[in-house]
Amino acid sequence: MKDIDADYYGYRDDDDGILIPLEQVAEKNAKQKAITEWKVDKANENNNTEDDEENIYNVNDSSDEEYITDSSWEKFAVQIPVPTQHDVEQALLRRRKQELLEKYGALSEEDK
Structure with a gap:
């Protein structure tokens, strides 16, 4: 070694x-x-050529239409209420107000 x-x-x-x-x-x-x-x-x-590659940005794809025009979609009903933009904004505003009240409201009670 x-x-x-x-x-x-x-x-x-x-x-x-x-x-x-x-x-x-x-x-x-x-x-x-x-x-x-x-x-x-x-x-x-x-x-x-580039034709060999699939165009992922193609908007006029007819394969989507077969799903949309299928008659089974007519029987399908949405059971979930979808909130509007205004409802979402109001919920966010309420949550933010509650967080601020908890943060600053608790401090003012402790200081007294």
Whole structure:
């Protein structure tokens, strides 16, 4: 265990001058391979048209109409009352007033 130093962990592998040229050749080959693959992918992408992809922003989708025009929807009734915008605003205002009263009303009673 006493002989373990930087050489053991490979920290000075670059000092002999052999590894750096080998890494440069390997890096050059890897870059060339990546560029070639990118060019092939780019060429394939240009050959494919955008018609292959589904248009997720299409508003005139006829598949929705079959659900809307289905006769079963006519029998379906909503049992839940939907609050209006005014009702929601009033409920929020009441809740906020209650929170403020609890916060400041409790402080004024404790101070007395």
